[in-house]
Amino acid sequence: MDVLVMLGSSSDLEKARPCVDTLKEFNIDYKLVIASAHRTPLLVEKNIKEAEKNGTKVIIAMAGLAAHLPGVIASKTLIPVIGVPLNARIGGLDALYSIVQMPKGFPVATVGIDISKNASLLAIQILALNDKTLKTKLKSFREKMASEVEKANKNL
Amino acid sequence: MDVLVMLGSSSDLEKARPCVDTLKEFNIDYKLVIASAHRTPLLVEKNIKEAEKNGTKVIIAMAGLAAHLPGVIASKTLIPVIGVPLNARIGGLDALYSIVQMPKGFPVATVGIDISKNASLLAIQILALNDKTLKTKLKSFREKMASEVEKANKNL
Amino acid sequence: MDVLVMLGSSSDLEKARPCVDTLKEFNIDYKLVIASAHRTPLLVEKNIKEAEKNGTKVIIAMAGLAAHLPGVIASKTLIPVIGVPLNARIGGLDALYSIVQMPKGFPVATVGIDISKNASLLAIQILALNDKTLKTKLKSFREKMASEVEKANKNL
Amino acid sequence: MDVLVMLGSSSDLEKARPCVDTLKEFNIDYKLVIASAHRTPLLVEKNIKEAEKNGTKVIIAMAGLAAHLPGVIASKTLIPVIGVPLNARIGGLDALYSIVQMPKGFPVATVGIDISKNASLLAIQILALNDKTLKTKLKSFREKMASEVEKANKNL
Amino acid sequence: MDVLVMLGSSSDLEKARPCVDTLKEFNIDYKLVIASAHRTPLLVEKNIKEAEKNGTKVIIAMAGLAAHLPGVIASKTLIPVIGVPLNARIGGLDALYSIVQMPKGFPVATVGIDISKNASLLAIQILALNDKTLKTKLKSFREKMASEVEKANKNL
Amino acid sequence: MDVLVMLGSSSDLEKARPCVDTLKEFNIDYKLVIASAHRTPLLVEKNIKEAEKNGTKVIIAMAGLAAHLPGVIASKTLIPVIGVPLNARIGGLDALYSIVQMPKGFPVATVGIDISKNASLLAIQILALNDKTLKTKLKSFREKMASEVEKANKNL
Amino acid sequence: MDVLVMLGSSSDLEKARPCVDTLKEFNIDYKLVIASAHRTPLLVEKNIKEAEKNGTKVIIAMAGLAAHLPGVIASKTLIPVIGVPLNARIGGLDALYSIVQMPKGFPVATVGIDISKNASLLAIQILALNDKTLKTKLKSFREKMASEVEKANKNL
Amino acid sequence: MDVLVMLGSSSDLEKARPCVDTLKEFNIDYKLVIASAHRTPLLVEKNIKEAEKNGTKVIIAMAGLAAHLPGVIASKTLIPVIGVPLNARIGGLDALYSIVQMPKGFPVATVGIDISKNASLLAIQILALNDKTLKTKLKSFREKMASEVEKANKNL
DSSP states (O other): OOEEEEESOGGGHHHHHHHHHHHHHTTOOEEEEEOOTTTOHHHHHHHHHHHHHTTOOEEEEEEESSOOHHHHHHTTOSSOEEEEEEOSSGGGHHHHHHHHTOOTTOOOEEOOTTOHHHHHHHHHHHHHTTOHHHHHHHHHHHHHHHHHHHHHHHTO | OOEEEEESOGGGHHHHHHHHHHHHHTTOOEEEEEOOTTTOHHHHHHHHHHHHHTTOOEEEEEEESSOOHHHHHHTTOSSOEEEEEEOSSGGGHHHHHHHHTOOTTOOOEEOOTTOHHHHHHHHHHHHHTTOHHHHHHHHHHHHHHHHHHHHHHHTO | OOEEEEESOGGGHHHHHHHHHHHHHTTOOEEEEEOOTTTOHHHHHHHHHHHHHTTOOEEEEEEESSOOHHHHHHTTOSSOEEEEEEOSSGGGHHHHHHHHTOOTTOOOEEOOTTOHHHHHHHHHHHHHTTOHHHHHHHHHHHHHHHHHHHHHHHTO | OOEEEEESOGGGHHHHHHHHHHHHHTTOOEEEEEOOTTTOHHHHHHHHHHHHHTTOOEEEEEEESSOOHHHHHHTTOSSOEEEEEEOSSGGGHHHHHHHHTOOTTOOOEEOOTTOHHHHHHHHHHHHHTTOHHHHHHHHHHHHHHHHHHHHHHHTO | OOEEEEESOGGGHHHHHHHHHHHHHTTOOEEEEEOOTTTOHHHHHHHHHHHHHTTOOEEEEEEESSOOHHHHHHTTOSSOEEEEEEOSSGGGHHHHHHHHTOOTTOOOEEOOTTOHHHHHHHHHHHHHTTOHHHHHHHHHHHHHHHHHHHHHHHTO | OOEEEEESOGGGHHHHHHHHHHHHHTTOOEEEEEOOTTTOHHHHHHHHHHHHHTTOOEEEEEEESSOOHHHHHHTTOSSOEEEEEEOSSGGGHHHHHHHHTOOTTOOOEEOOTTOHHHHHHHHHHHHHTTOHHHHHHHHHHHHHHHHHHHHHHHTO | OOEEEEESOGGGHHHHHHHHHHHHHTTOOEEEEEOOTTTOHHHHHHHHHHHHHTTOOEEEEEEESSOOHHHHHHTTOSSOEEEEEEOSSGGGHHHHHHHHTOOTTOOOEEOOTTOHHHHHHHHHHHHHTTOHHHHHHHHHHHHHHHHHHHHHHHTO | OOEEEEESOGGGHHHHHHHHHHHHHTTOOEEEEEOOTTTOHHHHHHHHHHHHHTTOOEEEEEEESSOOHHHHHHTTOSSOEEEEEEOSSGGGHHHHHHHHTOOTTOOOEEOOTTOHHHHHHHHHHHHHTTOHHHHHHHHHHHHHHHHHHHHHHHTO
16 A cells, blocks of 8 residues: 545545545555544554555545644654645634644645645655656646646637 | 643743643642653653543643644543643644634633633633632632722722 | 523524534533623623522533623633634634633633534533543543444445 | 723723823813723723713723623613724734624724724714814814825925 | 715625614614715715715715725714725625724724624714614614513523 | 835835835836825825826835725826735735725735835836836846845855 | 736636626737646746737736746746736635735736736726827726716615 | 755745754755745756756755745656745745645645744655665654653653
């Protein structure tokens, strides 16, 4: 398993979809788990341990409100953690600040509010550091994004 | 020990003083510990366990930035947890949201930014539910606050 | 009566439901009252007095906008007051700041915006300090929340 | 007494000075009182009663943090209440929202954060509705402000 | 005409209704005008002049976005101006700050975002300073608000 | 006169300096005036009229708090208006929103909070549309900025 | 081509319509292009180069989220750039700050959130500096806006 | 070179120090460059190209205000980019939103405002995925952080 995706709640599944779909699209070996920092801290720890044993390279964690999950994971492993703040209240600023403002020593690589797709792409970029095939796929992905812009211009 | 006070960092000691001084003033049996949710999760857990054994009635936790400490404690015990958001960046709004916006199931009794004195008073109000002497002291304390206003008016 | 729940307006009844339902679920002896700090200050005071006579342990107060109700109650009693900020404008930040930023001397135990369920759970945690049955129920409640996460994982 | 000025705390005296000085400059019959909505609610009520007896036309109230004072006064009298939010935390936004966002039925005439001078000028404009001398003075005051701009241009 | 109500745009008519309805309910002699500070500055000035001639006691001005209307009116007359910030973007904070943060010398009596009813009530309180009948009506109005709370309690 | 610079207050002179210095550095024919939208509306209008007669190409306006000056000018002329929000309270957000959020029909070209230098550069870019010498100077100016970066790298 | 309009994404087309419609209404020679600062930087540069060759006078750029497009364009040309922040998250404050807070040297003339019509009007005001017919049209446009206010008053 | 650190301005050097010092402490092969997205886009591109040739694993970029640098870099390379928002205005929220809110396709791994040390630690965690010595050092680093907490407790 290269990427572990943890959601704070089953109600976040819809918002996680762009992340998961992208991991699939790139044929990443990933695992999706619902595990709450507060409701199931042991499940969180169990999954981290398992990830470390399995040589997981990146953990993606998503949560809303006082979103402690990414930071709590980051404090329990040296695997890089990517955090996705989810909007449940006040535009998601509570989740953003709870994730990005981690104190010295425990960084969480934070991406934009509800933009879970970027979490998967960031994970894939890290994996691609040692995987030329992935790197080539990422290049094609970006070229496709660019060509969609050109198509849109033709339809103006 | 009736009240356990946990600080996320030794740099928060100055801001904790009004809390600690008030606990002393009311002769509360308290313990002050520095324990970080991220740097020393085991120390946090150890202190919670100890608090539960000792019949501690309230845990006060203070932290700045992505202030996870109060919420993490709240998820590991049924003892009521009071959280004090400390201002380190953006006026303390990061800490406030990280503490108060806890998801369903794990309340943190949050007080104002940097107003640690209110954490101790809230703890004492909880203790006073079963302690008439404390209640009397709290009444005097409030009367003293009121009389200071009257003094201030005389000095106008 | 162990818990008094005060709403600033009858229009807040819907948002109070998770709080009230939880109090019922735990068989708490509670009373629900609509009483506005501004429209019916005497009704507020009358209920506080009654609560004090009846040995009420916690007062929960909910309000939106410039939400003075929890703070006003807190200034008139030594019973611990839990405040729930309700979102009517600007994401509920007006109510949050009006409740949590209480000046020194009059703490309000603030929970998250519109998360009234946490107010009831916090109240129950305070009651459980002297009630082992309640404590056991709270443990089961948390275990149930944890097991729901595990169920959700099976349905992935 | 035409104007009653209430401060939430003696520590606000410095910020009240531009207000008080302007009232003096316009020879307004005013009274300055320190009276906290939370610490001395009875003193607040006593002063309101007295103001009503004395035919007071405007009450100015200043407070910081969860600034309940202006709204609490507004709920207890039909005399127009002017509120001045004072900056103690987060730029004074807590005080601003606590004062201006009053629910339907109890308006507070709010002026800018820490701009207590505008509270006095607004009070004087209300008094001037029935006082031609005051109106003339206000006109001169505005002309003086305008002429200061012209002076400043000469010094460029 | 005792009260002049100015709206920055015809699209604000719906939000002005609670204000206008209350003025009607209290039999206030008022005039409603649409006049934009930017599109029709002369119309604004014309109405101010007319108001001054007619002995108007209060001007209510409502606007959204960069809501200059209330402040611009305040700078052109000594009649007290009440401003109502309307929410068109970012929760109405742009309008709130554009209205309440007036510089020294030109106060605008600001009420809550979209709470136009409070503007009319504040105006009526000012008028009631010299009108006992109005004062009595205001008292009844408040008593009615209070009795509605009591009714709501019976329906619980 | 090609550029008219209007300040809301003489206290803003220090913050206007980078703007004025840049206009001088580029030999722009400019005029600096202190003219408040509220205190001296006639002076504002007089300067606008004069600017229109003199073929002024850009008006730069700076103000803090509820910064109406740029928008008020924009409503009275077709000359492009550049607005500079100045920080006096809450980080300058009040001035930013009061300037940038202009309603449809009356744009103000807003630059960053307290970044008056960008107002002058934007004005010069507009003037340079019809002035090749200015365009050449702007190019050199940008090259100089770039070369300073390279110098800074050598000093690392 | 006098005005180049660049959108960061084809999903912004709807919000660009008021801008484009106004350019058409004023018979401006314009070009609309979708070009993303991140997905198609070369397309952005190609369009800037083309604009410079064609004597384009103004570039309008719209984008949401971390809206880099206007600032990136501004850094690559001396043609004045007008930026329109689009609301995709947190009320559009992310886009507003990403556009308006440009560092010294590279101004972007920012207009209100989602108010793309003002971008076209500002562009037309700049073009009108050298085009009397346009200036006359702008005057009529403003007069029409004013007369609509008067019509609205008749319909009250 | 394993890590490339780019600063938007030489004035950011002080804030970059904790990042650079940590890279040194871990014996990381890094390069520090000042390169502005707006002033020196070619220098930015040159350094990215060089980084790609040299097998650089992570690029750290820091900037304040409308902080485009991290996002612009992220759009030009597949190397993971870590962004550090620097506080120059409004508490650094402008920089935070400009960095973290990147649109789909171009993630920037954002850390807390002014917390440049976390950028270096995140980079080292990524490098440690393929470097056991680094991993061991990181473990010691965390243990040292934990032991400092314990020391602090002894000094209480």
